[in-house]
Each structure stands twice: as C-alpha cells, then as structure tokens.
Amino acid sequence: MSPLRLYLAACIIGIAAYTSVVIANHGMGLMPIFFGDIAAMTWPGQFNLDFLGFLLLSGLWVSWRHQFSPGGLALGLIAVFGGTPFLSAYLLFHSFKTKGDIKALLLGEARARQS
Template identity: 40%
Template sequence: MKVFQFFLVVCWLGVAAVTAVAFAEQGMAAGQVFVSDIQQLNWRAQFNVDFFAHLLLMGLWVAWRARFSALGIVTGVACVLGGGLVSLIYILVAALRCGGDVQKLLLGQRL
C-alpha cells in the first residue's frame, strides 16, 4: 500500500506541475480548450471524450462509495471538475484511512 500511496503523490505532483505551467501560460482557458478540441472531432477530441468518461466514472464511484450522501456527491462533482488534482488526493486520503485494507478503500461506507 505504501508504494501505491507514493505513486499517488508522484502523480499528483506531476499533474500539479503541469497545471501550474498551463495556468501561468494560458490562464483559466481549460474549459474553452477542452470544448473546442471536442468540436474538432479528431484524436484530441477522442482523448478528451475518453478522459471525460473516466472523470465521470471517478465522480460516480466517489459518490457511490459514500452512499450518495451530500458530501459524497459534492466530492464526486469536485473529482469531475478538478480531475487529478482532486481525485488523486481523495484516493490518497482514502488509502491512508483504510489502513492497508483494499476492500475498505474500494467500498468505503458500503463495507
């Protein structure tokens, strides 16, 4: 579990670094870039739609894991809108709280 947690931290640092550079160079244009790429119906569009499907799945899992409580829904939406900056931290905190029990990590309150 420690290797997994280290992996999450490394991934989060990578996402945070790229996000900081993108924000510094392009500001808050992420949504416009995302939508305009999808409108092109090319490989960038395919990647963005595929990625968005994964974000939706992540958000749904987070909300489901918390039994669709208000906090679970808010956190799930935050994972969709915040991507890896939010979801990687969410998984790291959940992994730390589960004490190495993968079943607890995956099922959360449903255990």
C-alpha cells in the same frame, strides 16, 4: 500499499507542476479548448471525450462510495472537476484512514464491513 501511496503523491505533484506551467503560459481558458477539440472531431477531441468519461466515472464512483449522500454527491462533483489531483489526494487520504485495507478503500468502510 506504499507503492500506491507513492504513485498517488507523484500524481499530485506532477499534475500540479505541469498545470502551473500551462496556466503561466496559456492562462485559465481550459473549457473552450477542451470542448472545442471535442466539437472539432479531432484526435485531441477523442482523447478529451475519453477523459471526460473517466472524470464522470470517477465522480460517480466517489458518490457511490459515500452512498450518494449529500456529502458524497458534493465530493463526486469535485472529483469530476478536480480530476487526477483530487482523486489522488482522496485515495491517499482514505488509504491512511482505512489503514491500507483495499476492500474498505474501494468499497467504503460500511460496504466493506457488510461483505
């Protein structure tokens, strides 16, 4: 579990640092560039569309893990817009909450107890 936790922490720090530099150099105009590349049917657009699929899958999984409760749906929405920093922090937090039980981490504690 320690290597996973170290990786998650590195993701949070790395993306935060990179994002800070990008914002300082280019501002906060992500959405027009992100969707513009998709509309242009370029390789950056292909990557963005693929990444968007992962973001939506991440949000769906977080919502499912919380059994589509109102709080789970809110967390799922945050996962879609928060990307790697959110999902890494979420998994890091729950890795401690579940005491490293990977089954509970992935399924949620209620589902892990049922199976």
